[in-house]
Amino acid sequence: MSEAFTYRTISELSSLLHKKETSSTELTELYLSRAEALAEKTNSYIKLTRAEALKAAAAADKTLKAGEAGPLCGVPLGVKDIICQDGVEITCGSKILKGYVPPYDATAVAKLKQAGAVILGRLNMDEFAMGSSTENSAFGPVHNPWDLEYVPGGSSGGSAAAVAAGEAPAALGSDTGGSIRQPAAFCGVVGLKPTYGRVSRYGLVAFASSLDQIGPLTQDVRDAALLLNCLAGHDRRDATSLAEKVPDFTAALTGELKGLRAGVLKLDGLSGVDPEVLVSFRQAVELLAGAGVEIKEIELPHLDYGLAAYYIIAPSEASSNLARYDGVQYGLRCQDTPDVVAMYKGTRGEGFGDEVKRRIMLGTYALSSGYYDAYYLSALKVRRLLKNDFDQVFSGLDVVLTPTTPTAAFKLGEKTQDPIGMYLADYFTVGANLAGLPGISVPCGFSKAGLPIGMQAVAPALREDLLFKLAYGYEQRTEWKDKHPSI
Amino acid sequence: MEALRTAEDTKNMSESKNKKLSPEQVEKISHLARLELSSEEREKFAGQLSSVLDYIAKISKLDLKNVEPLAHVGELKNVWREDEVERTDVHDKLMDLAPEAKRGHFRVPRIIEE
Numbered sequence: 041m042s043e044a045f046t047y048r049t050i051s052e053l054s055s056l057l058h059k060k061e062t063s064s065t066e067l068t069e070l071y072l073s074r075a076e077a078l079a080e081k082t083n084s085y086i087k088l089t090r091a092e093a094l095k096a097a098a099a100a101d102k103t104l105k106a107g108e109a110g111p112l113c114g115v116p117l118g119v120k121d122i123i124c125q126d127g128v129e130i131t132c133g134s135k136i137l138k139g140y141v142p143p144y145d146a147t148a149v150a151k152l153k154q155a156g157a158v159i160l161g162r163l164n165m166d167e168f169a170m171g172s173s174t175e176n177s178a179f180g181p182v183h184n185p186w187d188l189e190y191v192p193g194g195s196s197g198g199s200a201a202a203v204a205a206g207e208a209p210a211a212l213g214s215d216t217g218g219s220i221r222q223p224a225a226f227c228g229v230v231g232l233k234p235t236y237g238r239v240s241r242y243g244l245v246a247f248a249s250s251l252d253q254i255g256p257l258t259q260d261v262r263d264a265a266l267l268l269n270c271l272a273g274h275d276r277r278d279a280t281s282l283a284e285k286v287p288d289f290t291a292a293l294t295g296e297l298k299g300l301r302a303g304v305l306k307l308d309g310l311s312g313v314d315p316e317v318l319v320s321f322r323q324a325v326e327l328l329a330g331a332g333v334e335i336k337e338i339e340l341p342h343l344d345y346g347l348a349a350y351y352i353i354a355p356s357e358a359s360s361n362l363a364r365y366d367g368v369q370y371g372l373r374c375q376d377t378p379d380v381v382a383m384y385k386g387t388r389g390e391g392f393g394d395e396v397k398r399r400i401m402l403g404t405y406a407l408s409s410g411y412y413d414a415y416y417l418s419a420l421k422v423r424r425l426l427k428n429d430f431d432q433v434f435s436g437l438d439v440v441l442t443p444t445t446p447t448a449a450f451k452l453g454e455k456t457q458d459p460i461g462m463y464l465a466d467y468f469t470v471g472a473n474l475a476g477l478p479g480i481s482v483p484c485g486f487s488k489a490g491l492p493i494g495m496q497a498v499a500p501a502l503r504e505d506l507l508f509k510l511a512y513g514y515e516q517r518t519e520w521k522d523k524h525p526s527i
Numbered sequence: 528m529e530a531l532r533t534a535e536d537t538k539n540m541s542e543s544k545n546k547k548l549s550p551e552q553v554e555k556i557s558h559l560a561r562l563e564l565s566s567e568e569r570e571k572f573a574g575q576l577s578s579v580l581d582y583i584a585k586i587s588k589l590d591l592k593n594v595e596p597l598a599h600v601g602e603l604k605n606v607w608r609e610d611e612v613e614r615t616d617v618h619d620k621l622m623d624l625a626p627e628a629k630r631g632h633f634r635v636p637r638i639i640e641e
Binding site for chain 2: 345378390417
């Protein structure tokens, strides 16, 4: 490669493309080659879509030549393999969809294509986005580019690893309980979960419909704002997408931090947060305070119940959403069964992996007669209490700051037989999903072992601009984004 | 309707705390969820699901009596749009994806007993 084009941000690549210092075809070739070369190390992609990508690159080069190109035109990107792309097989990290080729684009993909972006391939993930380590993929685990013996986080682990390893300048992920922010933190990149409804879910294969959101994983905050500019907006195909006007999010990238009011979650007495994470997080908060951010310590009394509520609500919705994988309409079908029920059971037993089975059963149990009130209904009430907590703190604050995760990345295999240990990785992130709020993770340091640590900011609904303002101001005053793994 | 509830199961959640799911209960749940499990899987999931249920039982400590449930943050109700006919060409493509189809219909194994 020109190595000169690795670890360049979208805005840098776009400027090179506009100045004709490179072409989209050249960049696409370079990123495809790098992804091929690193495939055995990271396993970030389930599939590279070389032919489709080069075709899109050629078209983008024409648009660039004509001088009509926008900021994403000709820029290569990766897409998590849970977001439909017309004519390209989708797996969701599962065996059960085998052979399914969606005949339509998700709205997010259609918007990227319309902007002239080039999709390099389909990124690896935990099966149906259920997991926090990307070890639950039927296509093998993803390895953290900072240390290949460690997990990249999940479920958008392929997206985070690809961006961290320079296999894509940026990527799309999806976030139901932290699935963009947590892997972003583990891999040292920026990850944004927009406000619920900000980005259309049309064509995003459903896990938990009241929580799922598509969002970007990028090398810096500016790129996240550029991608949200493209992705956001109402879509009549998603009845839950919001009609609110979409501002130009790059306008928030001023570098100015004075006057921002941040609530810092009180962490005293919270066991289970790694001291190294605490040190990095506190240093980040001090830096912000020094730059003029008003800091106030806050509590979210029901956050501690959020994870429990999440692991009732998300599996309940999943048990319903995943009922469609029954061997009738698409994908795998178990053959030679005596009747239709045996066919359903055989297909699902064979096609789903352990974590998906666990969550479907958990959801089925929580929704079943005799348990509905104690589990599902109670969880919805906890959700209300948690949302009230956020409403209350936001009456006098712009953002809430927490570590993104309680620990840095853990080793592959360390938590695969310990669901609760795995679930705790989402302790700080699920709140934003339950309350529908936007959240961002930005790199804020490294552990002694050299693994990245992330800081999360959460803002009131539709105030992604506040996240960008704070995150960009912080990024401008630190050098974390210039560090890359040696891979 | 099939239900998971047995006479023994009618206790509320706080009482069931620390009570392990049996492989038989897991079998029942997996049947409702239409999941074929091996006996090893039933054993394994019984333990794992019990530990998850133990963890989530912590919400029973909260007083939730006068709290309105929140199913969806948008709290949207009846989002209407015009019911307009649109042409689409995906029908055949979708049918081509079916494991088994005949004359525009999905084929499945026997549903009604002889």
